Amino acid sequence: MPSVYDMTTTYAEPAPTRSPARRYLRQLGIDTQYVLLGFPIGLITLVVGITGFAVGISTAIIWIGLPVLVGTLMLARGFAMAERARIGPVIGVKSTHPIYRSKRGEGFLRRTLGPLSDGQTWLDLVHAIFRFIPSTIGFCFVVVWWALALGGLSYPLWDWSLPHPPDNYELHELLGFQDTMANRMLLNFAIGVFFAGTLSWVVRGVALMEAWFARGLLVSVYELRRQVTEAEQARDVAQLQKAAAVSAEAVALRKLERDIHDGPQQRLVRLAMDLGRAEQQFADDPERARAIVAEALTQTRETLDELRALSRGIAPPILVDRGLQAALTALAGRCTIPVDLDAPAMERLDPGVESTAYFVVAEALTNVAKHSHASEVQVSVQRIATGLIVTVADDGVGGASLAKGHGLSGLDDRVRAAGGVLAVDSPQDGGTRLTAALPL
Template sequence: MTSTYADAAPTRSPLRRYLRQLGIDTQFVLLGFPLGLVTLVLAITGFAVGVGTVVIWVGLPILVGTLMLSRGFAMAERARIGPVLGFRSPHPIYKKSHGQGFLRRTFGPLADAQSWLDLVHAILRFIPSTIGFCFVVTWWAVALAGLSYPLWDWSLPHPPDNFELHELLGFQDTAGTRILLNFAIGVFFAGTLSWVVRAAALAEAWFARGLLVSVFELRRQVVEAEEARDVAQQQKAAAVSAEAVALRKLERDIHDGPQQRLVRLAMDLGRAEQQFADDPERARAIVAEALTQTRETLDELRALSRGIAPPILVDRGLSAALTALAGRCTVPVDLDAPPMERLDPGVESTAYFVVAEALTNVAKHSHASEVQVSVQRIATGLIVTVSDDGVGGASLAKGHGLAGLDDRVRAAGGVLAVDSPEDGGTRLTAALPL
C-alpha cells in the first residue's frame, strides 16, 4: 500500500495545509539551489578527472568514488521529494557484486545503470533548481515588498514631482498612487505565489524522480508483469491438470460402479425375458432384483453428480453444502462454517471440493476418530481448514491423493498447505482469494 504524507494530518484546516505546503515547497526549492551547485561542481570535477586519468587506471577509483558520492546525494534527494509530491518514492535496488572478487566488488558501481543515472541527475539538477530558485525568490521578494510598501515608502528618497507628467498621465496624488500601485503589485504576486512556488517545486521534484526512481519502477513493473504471466501460466497448467484428474476419476468411478451395474442389469433382464414363459416366478424374482440394482445405480449416479456439481451448493450456498457433506461422512465431523453471503461460484466450488476430498481421504486412510472442518471469511479471501487425529503421513507430492486437489486450488489462484507428521494427525489448509 502506498503511504502518503497527507494521511499524517487529516484534520488540518485548509489554511494550515496551504501554509504547510507553501513552506515545504519553498524550502525545497531554496535548498535545492545550493545543493545543485555543490553536486554540479563535485560531479563534473570527479567525472572529468576520472575520465581524463582512466588510461592510467587511476581514473577508475575516482569514477567509482564520484558514482558513490552521487548515490549519496540521490538518496537524500529521494527523501526530499517525498513531502513535495505527497508520497514516498521507493529506493532502487543497486547492483551488488558480493562474492565475486575484490576488484568486481570495488568497481561494481561502474556496471550499475542506476548509479550512472544518479550521476546524470547530480550534473543536470542545477538547471531546474536554478530556474525554480529564480522564480521563487522573485515572487517572494516582490510579494513581501509590495504588501509592506506602505510601511516603508516614507523612508525612500523620491524625486521632485513632475507636474507636466502628472497632468499627461492624469495623476492627482503622486504619493498615494505610488503606494497603491506597489501594493497592488504585491497583492498580485502574493495571490499567485503558491502556484508559482508549487510549479517550481514540482518541476524540480519530477525531474529528480524521473532520473532517480522511474527507471527502477519501470523495471519493477516489468518484473511484476512477468511474475503475473508466470502465475497465470501455472494456474492454467494446474487447471488443465485438475480437469484431467477429475475426468479420469469420474471415468474410473463410472466404470467401477454404474457401468458394471448396468451391464449386470441388462444380463438379468435378458434372463428374465427368456424365463417368463417357462418359470414366471423366477422371472419375477429376477425383475425385482433388477429394480433394486436400478435404484442402487441411480443412487451412485446421484453421488457422482454431487461430486461434479452438487445441487445444494448451487441452490443454498457453501455452508449448507458443507453441512450435508459432513452428515454423509463416516467419521464424526465438527463443522465450523457459519452462514455467509454468496461468494464467487468458482471459490465456493473449490472450497467444497477441498472439504469433500479431505473428508474422503480421512474416511479411507487416516483411521481418525474425529475431524474438524473450519471455514473462515477474511478480508482478502477464504480460509478452509480440515484437521484430524489420524495416522498422518499425507503429502502434496505427485503420486499422492492430494496432488490433484493442490492443482485445483492453484487453478483458483489459491494456496494449499498440508501439515501431516507421522502418527501426528493431518491438518490441511487452503487459502482461496476473493
C-alpha cells in the same frame, strides 16, 4: 514470501482534516523550502559530479580513476536517496526506492566496482549533474515572487526609510499625477497584491517542475522496470493457473470415468444380463423370473444412488441452491469419521471459490476416511478481508504429501487453478493439517 495464513488487512487511521487556508499555507511552505534548498544542493552536486566524473574518466586508464569514479557514483547515490525523500511531500506520492544491484558473496574487486554496472546509479549521477538547471530556474522565480510580494505589500511600512529624489512636477502634470507619494504607494501595493496572488501558482509550478525532473531520473525508470517484471510474473502465474486448471480437469475426468466404469457401468451390464435371463425364464419358471426382476430393481436403485453420488461430486445441488455452509454440513454428516465443523454463515461467494472450497473439504474428508485411521476431523472455514481460509485437520497417522503421484496433487492443481495456495503439514504419526487459501 508471506505465509498463506497472513492474509490480513490493516486499516490506517484517517488523516486529520485541515482547513483550506492551512492546507494552502502548508503546501506553499513545503514547495518554497524544497526549491530554496534545491539550489545550494544542486550547486554542490554539480561540482562534485562533474569533478569526480572528469577525474575518474581521465585517469581510468591508469586504474586510479576507477575508485574516484566509484566514489562519485556512491555520492550521487546518496544525494539521490535524499532527493527521493524530498520530492514525496511536493508531488503528494511516496516515492519508491530502487533496489540497486548487489555484488554480495562475490570477490572484493567485483563488490568495489559493482556501482559501475548499475544503470540506476548512473542515472543518479546524471541527475546530480543536470539538476542544477531546474533548480536555478525555480530558485530565481521563487526568490523574485516572494521578494516582490512581501516588498509590495509592506511598502507603506518602509517607504519612509528610502531616499526620494525631488519630484518632477512637470512630468507629473504631463502624466496627470496629483499626489506623488500616494500614487507611488498605490502602485507598489498593487504590484505586491499581484505577486502575492500568483505566488502559490508560480511556486507550485516550479516545485513540480523540479520534482518531476528528479522523479523521472531517480524513480520512473525503476518503476517502469518493476511494472514490466510484475507483468511478466502475472503472465507466468496465469500460465501456471491455466496449466493447473487443465491438469485438474483431466484428473477429475479420469476419476469420473473410473468411478463410472467401476460402479454404474458394471451394474448396468449386470442389470441387462439379469433382465435377459428373466425374459428367457418367464415362460418356463415365472417365479424365478420374478425373483430376477426384483433383484434387477434393487440393482437399479443402487445404480441411481451411485449416479446421484457422482453428480454430487460434479456439481452438488445443495451447494448451488443453499450455499457453502449447508453443503459442508451435509458433507460432514456423510463422513464416516466424526467431524467438528466450524463454518459460520456468510454471504454467497463467487461460485468458483465456493466450488473449490467444497472440493477441498470433500477430497480431504475422503482421504481421511480411507487412509488416516483418524478418530476425529476438524474442519474450519474462515472469511477474511482478502480471501477464504479452509482448514482440515485430523489426528491420524500423517504422511500426506502434495508431490506428484500422491492423492492430493490433483487437489493442489484445483486450488492453484483458482488462484489459491494449498499447504499440507503432515508429519509421520503426527496427524495432518491441510490449509487452502483462496483469494476473493
